[in-house]
Amino acid sequence: MNNIFINPQLTAMYPEIFLGIVAFAMLLMGKRTHNWKIYTSISIIALLISMVLLIRFDSSYVSYYGGAFLISNFGLYFALIMIVSSLYVAFSAGTTLKDNPEVFFATFLFVNVAMIIAAFSMNLIFIFIAFEGVSVGTYILSAYGKTRRNLEASAKYFFTGIIATGFIVLGSSYYYMATGTFNLISGVPEKGPMLIALILLFVGFGFKLALVPMQQWAVDAYDGTSNPVSAYLSSGTKVLAFFILLRVFLVGFSHFYTDVFYLFVIVSIITMTYGNFAALSENNLKRMLAYSSIAQAGYLILVIAVVSGSSSTFAFTVAIFAAMYYSLVYIFMKGGSFLSVSAVRKDKVEVNDLEGIGIKSPLFAVSLSILMLSLAGIPPTAGFFAKYYLFLSLISGNLWWLAVIGILNSAISVFYYLRVITVMFRKNDSNEFNLSSPVMLPLVLAAILTIGLSFVIFYYPQLSSIVYGLGVMGR
């Protein structure tokens, strides 16, 4: 007898189903209580349980639903780190909410459902739906709050976002035209429509990663939304967008690696250079961090350039490992630095408003300094090891010139990251800071993890063994 509850196709969906049920239950609870502490704890517990459910199920390399759903350790890894980023943000999100916390946290859980689905999808329709789930959820999250700036940021994000959606739909249909399927693993496709699909899908998915020239929304949206939401937009959803780019372009376009290579090399160079130079002259702290995350996205997509541009297996393994490791570190260093902006009691925070914090709270200053050094890629922080593996893959893939460009960029970026550090240790008593524990805790946690994650490199053999789960043919 075939019991539906132990049907493997359904067990694979347990974490998503569970989170969905909790989210609906939360909306129902909204009539009884508006206490944000309850909702925060429920969401955290639900996310932890979903992590357990994810780890529990069989994560060997199996595919379901006609190849649309691929269960692999690689997807599992990304699903887990996206949930970790949600957990990280959930800790500090509650304090900033004025009303209806249940709607915020329910939306938050729905976003996580979509993220988990995206992590296992191998089909453009699945990916599209999951991606839209995340997008719609984050439109709501970024509009949260009553000020005009929140709404403005959300509106900008929304209007540019739906244009990107249109590109994805159009790109997917061209993809179907070329291959006759929405599955990412397909036969040899036709060249013409496939190249159109490449450009359209790149615009659609690259939008969320804020690659140049689709970057401007990010700066405004991060600047306008509340700090936990901008931390989430720049950590969790960015990792998701990066993961989808890896899947779609490395698996779906495996017959067109030359085109993928040129596209991503050009975009990556422009993106990191633009991000770094724009950040250099930016005085607004959040906008500076937003530009820096644009630059970081430029480094991240170098991975796609390496994999598509070199045939070396070693370069492939190191590149995908770099992608996995960079994403994990990125969540904490970027999320932590956005959350630290809450320490200044002001609406528009300038870099100079951090003056004097090093004397009031050395712990805060040291923690933020660690995050900044990590973003700049200075050892012994985890950010250095992430860049180390990235550049190692570039060198072993014979792309030395790309490594030089990347490394010069990371040297330029040192300027604006270190400016934050020098400013913090200046003497100034006039600035007022909010150094309560909801602000301090996530920051200190991020700093500790940023140092501690350096030791993950010792697990390189274990982690590098799961890179085949990306699904690239023949690797």
Place this chain on the structure above:
Amino acid sequence: MFIIAIFLLLLLFAILSFAIKESSWKIATLESLLILILTMVYGILRFTGYNGGFVSSYSYAIDTSIGISFTVGVSALSMALLFLSAVIMFIAIFVSGREKFDRSFYGLMLTTELGLYGLLISRNFLFFYVFWEAIIIPVFMLISIYGGAGKEKAALKFFVYTQIGSVFLLLSILTLFSFYGTANHVFTLNMSKLLDSSFIIKYISGPQPFWTDFLLFGFFFSFLVKMPSFPLHSWLPDAYTSAPYPVSIVLAGAISLMGGYGFFAVLLPIAPVIGSGIAWAIIILGIFSLVYFALVAMFQTDMKRMMAYASAASMGFISISLGIGILSTGYIAYLAVSGGIFQILAHGLIMGLVFSSLYIIRNTSGSQSNLTLSGLFREMPIISTFFLAGIMASLGLPGLAGFIAEASIVLASYQVIGYIIFFIIFGMIITASYHVWTVQKSLNGPYNENLGKLKDGTGMEIAVLSFLFIIILILGIYPSLFYHMILVYVKGVF
């Protein structure tokens, strides 16, 4: 294991200095003195009857699949520089007692020393790079928090310059690693294995000459920035001037050794790969730095700035010595390279003496300009004498440490580059003239009464400076103390 114990003890001391609030100066001084004594004991125990190569070799494999291991080994080169950094750190921390610095200052100073020790004992390129980079962070903090006018700009300039240098170092390391892995199907970051000229000739410079240039460019660029050599020096005057004096002592004595260490620990083993064109280029760069910095120093009125340039000028000798070592063979090469290594040691010790006596002068008189200072011998005879001794050592007076190094390099150079050494001599003459001129203006002559009554250095300061001077003197009279083991090491490497 002895050296790892010293390293771990230093780590503990650095943490302690950050933690203990009371009398942080005293504790830090004692800690750095203990490290100095232990380092000397270690040197005596392990380096009597030294036969070349590495002692205290120890390796702990962390990840074999990608070649990361914690590998330790100490050569005569590292030993000389470990001694130098211990002495300089002790002096710098000791003299800083003249000002009120807080505990994090001493914590950062000891962290710098920790980084130097880690760099000097590492034989794995990953750790080498991590320490190489990590040293910049505490020095950056020291300048940007405790420095004088323009400290933030200077600290940022220092960081960005050295950071750009180091990232190219990283690229070179990755290139070596990647080629070694493809050639031997074993991934390793072990410095002894990667810095093997026969491997580089067979697998890199033979089939792909471009990558050799790429590799050498990265190494040279990063080491020349740290040295600093012309034209990559513009961080130097600002950093030295804006840094508080104890940090200037560290910059001139200990941080400057990093460039030289890179030259002799990384580039010397692969010298057969380096073409004569590159060797000539660095000789010319060295000579140019020597003359140019000496000329610039001559026109400085701020004595701290002047000595900063003087320090950079004498680092020119190190570039020259490596270039000569590559171009020549046998005895001349040994002479040049040993002279270069000895120069790092001598230069560091001498700069320690110069900057610390200048610090005491500046702290009591409130001035470091040779326009206002004059006739200091009347008020501060003892400290003035130490300053004079430092200056004399710096200009290469026979009988003091600096002479031995400069003499061997000039002797060897004459055999290789012939009459071009005229330019070296010219640089040395300029150096001598402005050194003597400075002494004349600031120490001799009528006393500038506007400075008022001045107090000479305390007994402890005199004792510590005498200790430093005695080392310089011993190395000048009996250089074999270090010269012999350096020569044995150099013979082993070539």
